[in-house]
Amino acid sequence: MHETIHYRLATVLVSQPGDAVTPAHLARQIALVASRRDRAAFAALFAHFAPRVKSYMLRLGASAPQAEDLTQETMLAVWRKAERFDPALAGAATWVFTIARNLRIDALRRERPTADLAEIAEAASDAPEADGLIETAQSEGGLRAALAALPDELATLLRLSFFEDHAHGDISARLGMPLGTVKSKLRRALLRLRVALEDQR
Numbered sequence: 001m002h003e004t005i006h007y008r009l010a011t012v013l014v015s016q017p018g019d020a021v022t023p024a025h026l027a028r029q030i031a032l033v034a035s036r037r038d039r040a041a042f043a044a045l046f047a048h049f050a051p052r053v054k055s056y057m058l059r060l061g062a063s064a065p066q067a068e069d070l071t072q073e074t075m076l077a078v079w080r081k082a083e084r085f086d087p088a089l090a091g092a093a094t095w096v097f098t099i100a101r102n103l104r105i106d107a108l109r110r111e112r113p114t115a116d117l118a119e120i121a122e123a124a125s126d127a128p129e130a131d132g133l134i135e136t137a138q139s140e141g142g143l144r145a146a147l148a149a150l151p152d153e154l155a156t157l158l159r160l161s162f163f164e165d166h167a168h169g170d171i172s173a174r175l176g177m178p179l180g181t182v183k184s185k186l187r188r189a190l191l192r193l194r195v196a197l198e199d200q201r
Contacts, residue, residue, distance in 0.1 A: 026092035027085075034082035046075050049093075053100045059167050060104055070107060074100040146196035154189035161186060 026048065032041035053074050057067035077099045085095050147155060160166045160174070168186070172179040 023091050023093065027087045030078070030082050030085045030092055030095075031087075033079060034085065042079055045078060045096075049078070049096050050075055053096070056097065056100060057104060059161075061167060062104065062107070066107065070100065070103050073103050077103070142197065146193050149196055150189060150192060154185060154192065157182065157186050158189050158193075 026045065029038075029041040029045050032038035033045070050071050054067045054071040057070045058064065062070060074096065078096060081099070085092070090098070147158065150158070156175075157171065160171045161168070166174070168179060168182050171177070172182045175182070177185075
């Protein structure tokens with residue numbers, strides 16, 4: 001089963017040459033927090049993930065203050081639960097964004113106590129999945145090549161969702177495309193991107 005993925009594609013596309021932030025590096029930082037309560041390792045994790053988690057929360061419809069609060073809660077949970085991270089089961093980004101997603105679901109439950117749980121889970125999964133693609137990308141060039149191979153419409157949807165952080169509803173209104181179509185085409189785009197990246201391995 002593919003890992004669930006909520007990580008922005010822009011992580012690779014905007015990274016600078018020489019960046020040491022790789023999935024393996026992030027996993028090592030979590031291990032240091034788990035084994036030594038290493039504050040420097042946690043600071044590195046916070047610097048990497050906090051802005052991405054906040055962007056994810058905003059894309060899920062949280063207000064700016066709520067996104068900030070949920071980001072803080074997510075990173076506090078990373079500190080407290082670091083020993084539960086198992087790199088054999090999931091990548092660092094998958095683990096962190098699963099925590100973030102669950103916290104968003106909890107917040108939605110508090111906001112909508114009578115809502116259907118399936119609807120809440122759907123709302124919290126509104127952002128397309130992407131961190132697994134980052135973890136399978138061998139290089140920035142490989143990811144760019146995979147993106148360039150997509151049809152223009154799919155590439156546009158990915159750009160609006162991940163690079164410009166638009167929520168699905170915003171994309172629907174902007175393109176005059178039904179919301180369900182936006183979601184299904186984004187899933188198709190991510191699947192094609194995943195296949196292209198796996199072909200490079």
